[in-house]
Amino acid sequence: MAILKRSSTMLSLVIITSLLAVASSKPCETGESHSELLLSLNKNLLRSLDNQEGLPNPSVHLALRLSDNHNHVKEGEHINRLKTSLHDDIQSSLSNSQSVVGLLALYTLALKSSCHDLNTITFTVNDKSETLLTHLKKQMEREKEHIAFSQRPLTNYYQYSLGVLALCVSGVRVNNHVTNKLIKAVELQHFTHGETESVDTYAMAGMALQCVKDSGSHVHNAAELETAIMMTKQKLLAARRPDGHIGNEFSTGLAVQALLAMGSEVADCAPSMKAMRTAARNNVYHNPMSISQTLPALYKQSYLSVKSKECLHEHDTLVLEPLDPVAVLPSQTKVAVTVEVVTSSGEAAVYSVSVPKSSSLLEALTLLQEKSAGFTFETESSLWGPFLSVINGEQARQSDRRFWHLSSEGTALSQGVADFKIGADQRIAIRNTSY
Ligand code: B12
Structure with missing residues (x-):
């Protein structure tokens, strides 16, 4: 009897130890699932598709596609809106020679996250029809030339990084000179937002550079690439506040995505995951754009996951219950x-x-x-x-x-x-x- 009891205790110990080992082998694993909270954010993001004024938002689409729960009908309708309204808007910007690298990159990521064949998407400029990826590459060349000329991209380094990331996850070899300009900018600490450092930009650059590293295409400058990735990671960890947020509440999602992409350990981002969940419970993330950058991180995904997305065996389980209309009267005070x-x-x-x-x-x-x-x-x-x-x-x-x-x-x-x-x-x- 005593032997039996001891062996069952041993067995429980083995099971607990193995479960702990599995949990700790995954970077940023938090132990609990918090599925209710994530489901409610996921629903709020889906609901935002109906309330959207203006252009359909490719960042929202990307986040919906990186979530665990789906509504295939609504996601399908949304990708069609992106392929019409957003497409037309980008088309007119391209015709007017405007720089829209960030929007082109987000559109690419959104299409790719829905496993859409990118070669079927084209834009026509000066009577010449070329694919989306060709246009993105051309826009990146213009941005690179601008950096060479004036030390800054035409848009900003956040969009430049999005461009590198979108090309890379789509399997396009990123021109070494384009990557080098991003590596140099990390080295020279050129990422600012107004008067402060831009954590969001470090995060986006980190994901872009990690993708280039994983693609194995940047062989000439491998050591510099590695150093830039390490520097980016250090910047993000150094920007962590005592409450766990990295930068502020609105950059933490992208920062955690980047840390995940760069293979961080549990201890590196568990406090930030907790901080984002607390902020979510306090309704800090009500702007759909902020949910779209935070939710993938809470699902332990990053924009890099788009590269291997297969769109198979998804749970078509995200159903929106009708909301009771709430009349918000202006305060008397x-x-x-x-x-x-x-x-x-x-x-x-x-x-x-x-x-x-x-x-x-x-x-x-x-x-x-x-x-x-x-x-x-x-x-x-x-x-x-x-x-x-x-x-x-x-x-x-x-x-x-x-x-x-x-x-x-x-x-x-x-x-x-x-x-x-x-x-x-x-x-x-x-x-x-x-x-
Ligand atoms: C670059 C940038 C700027 C640049 C944009 C110009 C440029 N060409 O570089 C400048 C310095 C002008 C800027 C200003 C501000 N920004 Co800013 N910005 C960004 C950043 C890093 C990238 C935006 C981008 O290019 N997106 C890609 C393209 C494809 O998307 P887009 O929507 O078309 O981009 C345009 C708008 O986003 C707009 N924009 C930039 N910032 C903001 C902020 C708000 C509130 C709005 C409505 C629009 C807006 O400028 C972009 C370029 O044209 C984001 C980071 C992030 N996580 O998104 C922060 C970010 C969007 N900014 C933010 C903030 C707070 C501001 C300011 C309100 C700061 C301030 N105290 O004044 C001001 C805006 C004030 C105003 N006049 O309305 C927050 C927004 C958080 C929130 N919940 O609303 C972010 C998320 C940074 C952060 N983590 O705090 N920003």
């Missing part, structure tokens, strides 16, 4: 907002408005404009929502490397005008800043 606008010449003007508590900054600016207080503004649409582009007729143009920087009490806002909510009396500064 009012808060006072002071908006300070500082133009490129340094001239400052201050405006005040009182708005219902929890209004967005966009709603506050709209009220201010309606009050005819001499304040006007314009926005441009983007995948993240409205980007503030013009104030009182003055444009802060990306082509001039300027933007309207948002801050409150000396701290840069981590969200844009539509997402930032005003919970208490507040002073917002909007400065025309160069970058």
Whole structure:
């Protein structure tokens, strides 16, 4: 009896030890599945397809395809919208010789994540029809030339990295000179976002460089490539805050994706996984774009997974229950907002408005404009929502490397005008800043 008991204890020990070994052999394994939370984020992302104004979002498609649960009908409808509306939009940008490398790359990743034959997708410029991948390669050449000429891409290094990644996961050999420019930029620490380091860009560059390394095509400069990947990894780990987020709440998803792609150990990203789950429970990720960059990481996937995606044996189980309509009435409590606008010449003007508590900054600016207080503004649409582009007729143009920087009490806002909510009396500064 005693022998039997001891052997069954031994057996349990062996089983527990083996289970622990399996868990710890997978990078970033967190032990528990947290499937309820992930399912609800997955549903919110799917629901965003119905609420989308403007262009269909390729980043949202990519994240849906990297998730564990699927709705094949809705995903199928969405890929068709990408192939029509987004395709037409990119076509017109290409016809106008605009740089759209980031959008082209996201479109490529979205198609590839649905196992679409990329060779069937073409664009016609100057009466010449060429494939999507040929156009992406050409756009990357232009970006590379621009870096050679002025030390910066035409767009930014985030989009440049997306371009390398999209070509690489599609099995296209990335030109060594193109990769070298990215390696150099990591070495020279050229990745900035306004006045701070861009964790998002390090993450995207890390995934791109890891893909190139795995493809085995970059043999001439293998040591430099390895060093750049190591540096990127160190940058991401060094940017980890005490609460586990890497950079901020909105860069952590991409950073964890990159660490996963670069084969990190459990200890490297378990605290960040936890931080993202806490943020998700606190409804920090309500912008579909932020869910789209975070959810793959929570599913322990990265954009690199697209390379080996086969689209077989998927669970067609993601069903949306109808939502009870919730009427959100404006709060009775009012808060006072002071908006300070500082133009490129340094001239400052201050405006005040009182708005219902929890209004967005966009709603506050709209009220201010309606009050005819001499304040006007314009926005441009983007995948993240409205980007503030013009104030009182003055444009802060990306082509001039300027933007309207948002801050409150000396701290840069981590969200844009539509997402930032005003919970208490507040002073917002909007400065025309160069970058
Ligand atoms: C590059 C970049 C910038 C550049 C863009 C210009 C350029 N050519 O380089 C500059 C420096 C201008 C910028 C500004 C801001 N940015 Co920014 N930006 C990025 C970055 C690194 C890449 C964007 C990109 O090229 N995407 C690829 C292309 C294909 O997508 P796209 O939608 O067409 O890209 C355009 C828009 O994204 C737009 N854009 C850039 N940032 C933001 C921010 C918001 C809120 C909106 C609506 C649009 C927008 O510019 C892009 C290029 O044209 C992302 C990182 C990320 N994870 O996405 C952060 C990111 C989008 N930015 C962010 C923020 C917070 C800002 C600012 C609000 C910062 C501030 N305090 O002022 C401002 C925007 C203010 C405004 N006027 O409305 C956050 C948004 C988080 C959120 N939940 O909303 C991100 C995710 C970075 C982060 N982790 O904090 N940004």
